[in-house]
Amino acid sequence: MNRLRLLLVLALAAGALPVWAERADRDQPTVIEADRGVFDELKQINVISGRVTLTKGTLRITGEKMELRTAPDGFRSALVSAAPQALATFRQRRDAPKPGVEETIEGVAERIEWDERADTFRFVNRAQFKRLENGVVRDEVSGQIISYDAATSTYRVDGGDGGGGRVRAVIAPREDAAKAPASPPAPLRPSAEPAKK
């Protein structure tokens, strides 16, 4: 297959204190709200539709339709899709990396996939992903597919197939300590033309 592929692996926590998706979220119940739902007990597939929201602690995913599955061990996985022309949204607070800093991550895509057991998310089509500190955007990436591993706080951006696939990333410089003054995020240029496989 002659695919153009662009891959970027970013470690948000590189060299710094390990940051985690809010630990307490794990023990929180999953709350779903929507206009209607069909729950298939035998197949363990639940189709929930109409202004869907899923919350679990500080995690919040919204969309138009959600397929929620429960594995025999009780872990869930969700596939949230947006209404036409709209985007599904994701937001989660992370354990504070340092005192006085509230870190949140936000993402949008046509489809958001969530795996509760692995604590991973996948943002598919028109995906955008942001990391904010006290409401200020520090990192921002966009691409066709973004995979986010909340357990290791790493994400991976895929430009997708075809020549139009492009990854754009803006990453704030890491502040080693409080000595470095707050600086605007350094723009990162898109990578050079990827090599053909």
Added chain:
Amino acid sequence: MLDRLTMLIAALLLAAVTVTSYWYSREMRRPVVRTPPTPGAPDFIVERVSLTQFDDQGQANYRLLAEELSYFNENDDVELARPLLVSLRPGEPQLKASSKRARVMHAGEKVLMEGDVLLQREGRTGEPPLTVRTERMTVIPDLERFSSDVPVLIEQGASRLSGDTMEYDNLTRVLGIAGRLRGELAPARRAP
């Protein structure tokens, strides 16, 4: 003498006609003796009743217990006070349905339950029991279908689900909820 006898006969005839017509007019105005049952009143009432329904093979399908059963001949309906329906299908988790009152229509094809409706299903292996609470529920016993057009609350273990209306098929085990759906699902237990 003959004149007096003729007069007497004429007077007696007149009296007979008067009495007969009076009786006839009274009889016409009197209600019919065979009074039909008052519309809406039961033909008979049975207290503390237990009914069991069997399938073609003689296997008990479900049992119905009630404090009072009233039978209506006019439409073949049965009204129940404090009914409890228990499913007896072997190999299937037991299903119990109770309410303040219920109306069994079309010879048991349809049951309308009202007031404190509680549906309980025993847990399958490793599964907590499931309960459904609502104020009104329609049951099709043969198809094991339960539907509600008023708010419902469904609980299983620490998980709960609520909405404005419900449709549940116990054979396919598919539950549909519409209107203000809210679900609170207990977290999975992670290995420590």
